[in-house]
Amino acid sequence: MKTKGLWAALCVMFITGAVQAEEAGPNQTPYVVMISLDGFRHDYVEKHQAKRIGEIAKSGVRAEKMIPAYPSNTFPNHISLITGLLPVNHGIVNNAFYDKSRPAGDSYARYSMGKGYGDSTWLSGMPFWNLVEFNGIKAATYFWPESDARINGNLPSYHFHYSKYADYQNRVNQIVEWLSLPEVSRPHFIAGYFSLTDTIGHKYGPNARETYEAVQRMDGLIGQLYDRLQKLSVPVNLVIVSDHGMAEINDDAKIDVTKLGIPDDFVVEIRGAQTLIYGKPDTTKKQIDALKSQLANKADGRYTVMSDSRRDEVSMPVTSRTGDIMLELLPPAYFVGAKAHDGHGAHGFDNTLDDMGATFIAAGPAFKKGMTLPPMKNLEVFPGLAKVMKLEYVPQTDSGSKTFEQGLIK
Numbered sequence: 422m423k424t425k426g427l428w429a430a431l432c433v434m435f436i437t438g439a440v441q442a443e444e445a446g447p448n449q450t451p452y453v454v455m456i457s458l459d460g461f462r463h464d465y466v467e468k469h470q471a472k473r474i475g476e477i478a479k480s481g482v483r484a485e486k487m488i489p490a491y492p493s494n495t496f497p498n499h500i501s502l503i504t505g506l507l508p509v510n511h512g513i514v515n516n517a518f519y520d521k522s523r524p525a526g527d528s529y530a531r532y533s534m535g536k537g538y539g540d541s542t543w544l545s546g547m548p549f550w551n552l553v554e555f556n557g558i559k560a561a562t563y564f565w566p567e568s569d570a571r572i573n574g575n576l577p578s579y580h581f582h583y584s585k586y587a588d589y590q591n592r593v594n595q596i597v598e599w600l601s602l603p604e605v606s607r608p609h610f611i612a613g614y615f616s617l618t619d620t621i622g623h624k625y626g627p628n629a630r631e632t633y634e635a636v637q638r639m640d641g642l643i644g645q646l647y648d649r650l651q652k653l654s655v656p657v658n659l660v661i662v663s664d665h666g667m668a669e670i671n672d673d674a675k676i677d678v679t680k681l682g683i684p685d686d687f688v689v690e691i692r693g694a695q696t697l698i699y700g701k702p703d704t705t706k707k708q709i710d711a712l713k714s715q716l717a718n719k720a721d722g723r724y725t726v727m728s729d730s731r732r733d734e735v736s737m738p739v740t741s742r743t744g745d746i747m748l749e750l751l752p753p754a755y756f757v758g759a760k761a762h763d764g765h766g767a768h769g770f771d772n773t774l775d776d777m778g779a780t781f782i783a784a785g786p787a788f789k790k791g792m793t794l795p796p797m798k799n800l801e802v803f804p805g806l807a808k809v810m811k812l813e814y815v816p817q818t819d820s821g822s823k824t825f826e827q828g829l830i831k
């Protein structure tokens with residue numbers, strides 16, 4: 422009798438312990454699917470009648486616009502979105518750049534989009550998928566710039582090496598499939614990426630019929646994903662973001678950088694909205710200053726040589742990667758090299774321009790319904806998602822504001 426009683430008590434203790442473990446365990450971690458639609462302007466929902474995405478916004482929260490980091494380009498901003506750090510701090514200061522601390526002949530090693538796959542030391546900071554994994558939860562990515570780079574020596578549990586040819590429908594199917602896995606292998610954070618609206622926006626411009634069609638296609642796909650997420654056995658928060666907007670550019674306002682008389686003592690990276698100019702290993706400060714005045718004299722109002730205060734304002738101080746001299750301009754102008762850019766749309770410009778405004782929409786159990794947030798920096802996405810997922814360990818970010826939190830159900 423005595424033994425039986427003890428046995429029963431032990432059983433009760435065991436069951437209670439198991440229940441408590443489950444409550445505190447990974448089962449209670451919320452789910453987030455974050456999709457990036459490259460180059461999806463903050464106003465495309467209205468401009469190109471994205472009805473389904475508009476409905477999702479109405480059932481959740483939407484920022485008037487999301488402000489990208491400077492420069493408003495794809496790689497710096499996808500890495501800012503996923504680390505909460507400014508480009509100068511996560512290291513990807515443009516879609517391509519040189520690094521004076523990495524000598525290569527009489528020039529320097531050059532980063533270009535996707536180079537993190539072969540050498541993850543180009544990147545600093547902790548991407549959100551690693552933060553999730555380090556909190557003991559599985560993460561998955563179906564493309565996101567640099568999501569196949571071994572940052573912090575780690576990768577998401579599930580990921581793909583980037584291929585622009587990967588079928589769009591398969592990406593959606595895979596996301597739904599991941600969320601249908603048994604709990605032990607199911608990711609709680611999934612990132613996805615679609616480039617279509619950027620590709621078409623570059624080619625035809627933000628106001629073109631073709632761009633309307635690209636928006637319609639993405640609207641259908643996101644609507645389908647949303648519907649399929651509602652049918653799953655687990656509640657999922659869907660977050661739709663973009664990296665930047667898109668502006669019309671004009672052939673007549675293009676500036677051929679090869680005609681600005683930059684001498685051979687310099688390495689030049691032409692980036693459309695900026696030109697980054699680096700002194701070679703033997704180039705003196707005097708030569709750099711001389712080139713600055715030469716370029717300022719030739720500008721004639723078409724572009725500006727960025728001053729130190731302007732560079733501080735956009736968090737692009739002189740580092741080994743940002744260039745000893747940086748030129749910038751405003752749309753519809755555009756820097757080109759010998760191989761001219763032949764599109765009608767571009768981005769990369771001043772991040773506070775309305776044309777550069779990006780999209781932020783989120784719906785699901787964590788978010789309030791039918792709420793509009795004021796313009797929000799994309800640096801807020803990382804700490805915001807950490808709140809949504811109730812993560813214990815969260816590193817410091819450059820965010821500094823709390824707009825995202827206004828959209829959360831407490």
Ligand SMILES: [Zn+2]
Pocket residue numbers: 460495619620623768
């Ligand atoms: Zn682009």
